[in-house]
Amino acid sequence: MHSKSSLIREWTKNKVLFLMVLPAVLYYFLFSYLPLAGMVLAFKSYRFDSGIFGSPWAGLRNFEFFFKSGKAWLITSNTVVYNVAFIVSGLILQLLVAIVVAEAAGRYVKKFMQTTLLFPFFLSWVVVGSFVYNLFNYDFGSINGMLKYFGIGSVDFYGNTDYWEYILVFFNNWKYIGYNSLIYLAVIVSIDRSLFEAAEIDGASIFQRIRTITLPLMIPTIMILLLLSIGNIFRGNFDLFYQIIGNNGLLFDATDVIDTYVFRSLIHSQDIGMSAAAGLYQSALCFAIIMLSNFIVKKIQPDYSLF
Secondary structure (H helix, E strand, O other): OHHHHHHHHHHHHOHHHHHHHHHHHHHHHHHHHHHHHHHHHHHEOOEOOOHHHHOOEOOOHHHHHHHHOOOHHHHHHHHHHHHHHHHHHHHHHHHHHHHHHHHOOOHHHHHHHHHHHHHHHHOOHHHHHHHHHHHHOOOOOHHHHHHHHOOOOOOOHHHOOOOHHHHHHHHHHHHHHHHHHHHHHHHHHHOOHHHHHHHHHOOOOHHHHHHHHHHHHHHHHHHHHHHHHHOOOOOOOHHHHHHHHOOOHHHHHHHOOHHHHHHHHHHHHOOHHHHHHHHHHHHHHHHHHHHHHHHHHHHHOHHHOOO
């Protein structure tokens, strides 16, 4: 009874705040929690005339097909390797950009740098995919045109898997570096300026101030964002891989991730049960890795853990 009256008092006191958060609650309920019931498809042989709950049970046959297809290890390792490369390179570049922008002299210089770096984030991956294709196309790509101009033979980028690890990492960072660096820039701006002034009076150089003040005070934010990134380490960026690579089978061994594999499996075979099994496998791995990472961080430094 007491808790009920407390809830009513809280609602009366903060009614506007509850109404403001209501759209976000409805969004996550409709698009994140309600669809969880669809996980049952991973254990069913789906029939369109019977629906999700009326379809016959298939047990673990969908998972068996996924693992026996010979692709499970390949796409899982590709997903992890690419995400590790994205996380490590992204963290370094985002910190570097945030520090450079924060230390840049002049308001207009800072605004120009932020605008220039943030612009790619607003480009659709469809546009980026077209841009990449016009750069690396064998016949009329800009890079091969430049190579021909200097008397160097053309390179078949879309027929060779050796280059795409670097190309994908580059364009992922190019698109997200400006947006993600804003969080680190906000942390740097919020640091008490008297600390930098005191260090400067003591004769500390700009690099010493960054090493002894900026970076240590950014560690809590870095750890939180790193844990959130690790939680998605088994979840590939579908737009990135599909819009840049497309259905080029010559590159699948080096660029296929869980998300693109599930999409193609659903489009070509229309086997919803097998696609749901691969998606559930991916979600289970994401859940396990975030729990393990948070547990390790909590043991080492509880203040840096998510929960």
